[in-house]
Amino acid sequence: MSSLLIKGARLLGREAADVLVEDGVIREVGALTASAETQVLDADGLVALPGLVDLHVHLREPGREDAETIATGSAAAAAGGFTAVFAMANTNPVTDTAEAAERVLDLGRACGLVDVVPVGAVTKGLEGAELAELGLMARSRARVRVFSDDGRCVEDARVMRRALEYIKPFGGVISQHSQDPRLAGSAACCHEGELSGRLGLPGWPGIAEESIVARDVMLARHTGSRVHVAHVSTAGTVEVIRWAKAQGIDVTAEVTPHHLALTTDLLVGYDPVYKVNPPLRPKEDVEALRAGLADGTIDVVATDHAPHARHDKEHAFVDAAFGMLGLETALAVISDVMVRPGLLDWAAVARVMSTTPSRIGGLTEQGRPLEPGSPANITLVDPDREVTVDANLSLSRSRNNPWHGRTLRGAVHSTIHRGTVSHSTETTVMETLP
Known part of the structure; x- marks a missing residue:
């Protein structure tokens, strides 16, 4: 013993x-x-907090082990206080079958540092056209309950409706990357506003996110199913979610540490480490996100940990890959921007970073009170x-860390x-x- x-x-x-x-x-x-x-x-x-749970992590394995592996991502997660992470499906091959989900599960168990929970794709190959093996993944050893095409929006409303109907009987949830690609545009790389125009960078407006969120909460109401809004980034989205919850619609939402702390003015140096999807937003959006997390409109904090190899990130801003690291620094950022100003206490941190993510993701052995049994x-x-952050000391395989220094x-x-x-x-x- x-x-x-x-x-x-x-x-x-x-x-x-x-x-x-x-x-x-x-x-x-x-x-x-x-x-x-x-x-x-x-x-x-x-x-002492219940072990942290992250609903939104990219571990890159299989397919991009040059950026991250399940082993290195698990080590980074443990260093950040996490005891469970949900591994997104946009790998190569995509996690769109029961076999692929079980492979991720087994690789995580072999590491043993955190519970690695596979997220299943909503559509085959993340292509947005045909539903993936939702039922088979749910009934597999991996017991997938969270489904997402993250990195891409489930753009077709009919496909989204069918997915919500399909996952309802087994208590699943669709985590949506809310970004209308027709409003955002294929070249967009930052928030649309005065700064993007001055810098000569193609931008996308907040409405590209807000319109999809509005559509999806109505689909959730129509189907009686669950939708989760990934990485909320605008004040308008907060208002849509607040309205939906007041109507009794089964919607939950997450916000990242970087959207709570970093603003679009950081782009003036064209540093590609700050290129992220959804983009960093102006101060007024950041303030709305903090208020939404504090009042419970936004349910959880999730990192959207997105490691990239140097040869994908170190480019001109418009050509660099989207994403930044987050696992090792998440709790310290939340402490700085939410706890120290009095917006959250430590009990609330436990709620938004452990208890509620566990409930949303269907984990029964995480997020539990620290009591006998x-x-x-x-x-x-x-x-x-x-702590002064040093990107070179990260346990992640990648170094695209916006908190360096x-x-x-x-x-x-x-x-x-x-x-x-x-x-x-x-x-x-x-x-x-x-």
């Missing part, structure tokens, strides 16, 4: 306490004494620790996945009592 005693952690809603973990399960919480064989982790001053998926946070306050100290420390910032943190 393996056992771990976490000493003196600040638990949500109570005073500091000890947490005893045995064989991957929390056995006791209180003032506890370790036995001779128990490993001890000193958590004095640390906040719960699986020991735990994130320990040092709320006062300052920035100092963030509030950092992951240790991650415990199913009772085992999967990451710690201190190599001396573990000891065995004599």
Whole structure:
């Protein structure tokens, strides 16, 4: 029997306490004494959260292992405090069959650092025309419940309607990349506005996102099914979601750390690290996103971790690949922009980064309260620790990190996945009592 005693952690809603973990399960919480064989982790001053869960991650394997692998992405996730991540389907081959989903599941289990949960494609080959094997993926060992063509919008309203109808009986959810390609245009690479015109960069307007969100919430109401809005980026989208929820429509939404913290003015240097889809938006959109997350209109934080090899990212801005890293820095960014200003407390962080993502994704062993009987998926946070981000020290295989050189306050100290420390910032943190 393996056992771990976490000493003196600040638990949500109570005073500091000890947490005893045995064989991957929390056995006791209180003032506890370790036995001779128990490993001890000193958590004095640390906040204990249920392990973080990310609904939106690109791990690139199979097909683009030069940018990321399930192993390197899992290591980056553990370093960021995550105990489960949902791996998007836009790989090569696409995760549009039960066999492909089970392969992703097995590669994740072989690493063992986090639960890697496959996301199934909505349409075959992400081509938007014919539904993928939704039912077979749902009934496979992978038990796929989240489906997405992320990277592409399910543009055809009829296809989207059929997908929503199909996934309803087994409790699935469609995570939509909301971007009307006819409004955005194939050359668009940033937010459409005064700055894009001044820089000579093709832009796409917020309405390209908002119109698809409006359509999809109406389809969700018509079908009685579930839709999830990926990476919300505009104030208009927040208003559409707020309206839909007031109508009782089953819609959820996510926002990324970078859309909560970075603005379109960063593009003045044409640095391709800031090229992301959807694009960085103006300050007024960022403020609306923060307010929407704080008041519950936006349900969760998800990173949209999008690693790219240097030869894909280091180009002129218009030619560079879309996307940026996010797993290792997500919690610190949320601490900086949401907790420190008083928009969220740590209990709310647990809700938007663990409990609610687990519920949306259908995970029963993640996002659970830290109490006896719960699986020991735990994130320990040092709320006062300052970290200056160095992209070269990332555990990801890629280096397209928008936070390089920035100092963030509030950092992951240790991650415990199913009772085992999967990451710690201190190599001396573990000891065995004599």
